[in-house]
Amino acid sequence: MSLQIFVPQDTTALALGAEQVASALIQGARKLGLDIEITRNGSRGMFWLEPLMEVETETGRIGFGPVNTANVESILSVLNSDSVETKAMEHPLYLGEVSDIEYLSKQQRLTFKRSGIADPTCIESYQHQEGFSGLAKALTMTGQDIVDELKNSGLRGRGGAAFPAGIKWQTVLDTPGEQKYIVCNADEGDSGTFADRLLMESDPYQLIEGMTIAGLAVGANQGYIYLRSEYPVAHKILNLTIERATKAGFLGANVCDSGKDFFLEVRLGAGAYICGEETSLLESLEGKRGMVRAKPPLPAIEGLFGKPTVVNNVLTLGAVASILEQGSNTYKNFGMGRSRGTLAVQLAGNVKRGGLIELAFGVTLREVVDNFGQGTFSGRPIRAIQMGGPLGAFLPESQWDTPLDYEAFAAIRAMIGHGGIVVFDDTVDMAAQARFAMEFCVIESCGKCTPCRIGSTRGVEVIDRIVANEDRDNNLILLHDLCDTMELGSLCAMGGMTPFPVRSALTYFEEDFGISSRRDH
Amino acid sequence: MDINSNVDQLIKQYKTLPGGLLPLLHAVKDAVGYVPDSAVAPIAKGFNLSRAEVHGVISFYHDFNTRPVGRHTVQICRAEACQSMGSRDIEAHAKQSLGIDYGETTADGLVTLEPVYCLGNCACSPSVRVNDDIHARVDRSRFDELMEELSHASPDASGVGS
16 A cells, blocks of 8 residues: 655645755656555644644654754655664654644634645545535534524624634524525735635635524525635635535535525635724625625624625534534533633744644733744744734733633733734834734724824824924824724724724833833834 | 627626626626626626616625736735734735735736735634635745746736636
């Protein structure tokens, strides 16, 4: 039998040369006369080890990483020896059994349990790993039973707003309408986040299953995945897997012979960050400018094309499949307070060991950064951590003991958001970061409301004057006043939360603005 | 086939699709390389919209260029995770070595340089996208290598239009 080798095909592995490694393996094995079969799996999410190559042995799946083409020859000679397990241990890139790597074994993987194990586009592999069993259960339940199961799980929207998913679904279920829609928000624009991408690239059938369950629950027969155009690999994989799921009878007319239909389509965004805001996303899906809508009406009542619509993030819909499969009580038993289940933490930026870390809510930021991240990539001390994307606060060391819990973060005027953590070392200029927060809002504001559209432009100017020490004291008062206006007067979180990174930078890193210590810039 | 008949055919294909304007604009961009001004009037007619509405949609989104772009599109991530790993330096280097600013194309028509806000590769920053390929941990010398590869790439391997 040929030797089974796995080389990931997710964006990060590819960006680090996985394709070249796979070709070098094929060529090298041919030269040696070694019979190998390469599976292009998804990523385990241990990105600092990518390209992470795995080999199936009698004792389990062993890993080598990070592999580049220069290492291929020496790895192949290990695999070509009589005692692969013994020889492997001598190789400098040998990682042991992959599932035993602490970074992975210390996680509580529910949504990402299948990530990186098999070819993500292979529907049989998905079924072998309990795939579509949540859907099978849902098909025996009434819509109300499914919604009740979701409510009992305590699942809250993972896109960032953390609204209880079951309540949203109940509203759509209760709203009469011939046509309803399920919309998946896959416009993952926050810097430092990649969990949606990883799920779509490494376990796409789980999202398809979750959306189908949502359709059954609320009585919707059409779903759309609104995917950002910055994710070309996810786009290809989603289109391919939707086609395969349709052929296999899990999507389309008469889903699994249930007599119910669910059609699914991917729609590409076009580079606008604001389209991650749900009402802007709906406008964009309708083929319009992505202008934010005033609420009410809620999208659950008047959403896409004015019809009742569930809009959920990729991770929320992914979690639905595992909640239905394993039961809501299992899911609910993870977490703390009102934050139930697991959070897909994404550790990014200037960090030694960045990647996807799925953990029950409640662990502190410091534990994640220290235990998993193990310090900065540059080797310098960490100075600031931005949690929750470009609209999230910059946290100084005194706040790193905050537990990952929606309410605990809200209490320090910060947010968990979509779970992205961006680490900065001590070379960061926090005034420049505050300025960038305003600049980003200038570039990405939809322009509908004045505080966001004009406020952000004035914000950049005021920060420039503060840093240049032009009438600094009065400009500081002006900046706080401007932040108040944006927070209280903006239509959505774009303008409403841009002041979070700005104010936290000002509060905790004032010396970078020239205040008190008069540091040079 | 010339640009206009190409666009007309795409309009026919997409006008009955619910919310079909964005998919159409992507298709036009894929076929032509950009969304030409001459496409606005026929799109408006086909979708029963005003020209102002169509122009409004095109101008809202970063992806829809209205002028021809280079054979390859190079995007540098400007978002925070990449900043924490030195992307500001890569931006400056790219602009200087290519001799162009964001939104511009090199004189030989090889490269159009664009900013991008997150490529979802934030654990291995800084990231640069060249056409549909994303590259991780890009420093100055890696950027130069990538540009060198482009200058040797076959003319068929064009980016946006391919």
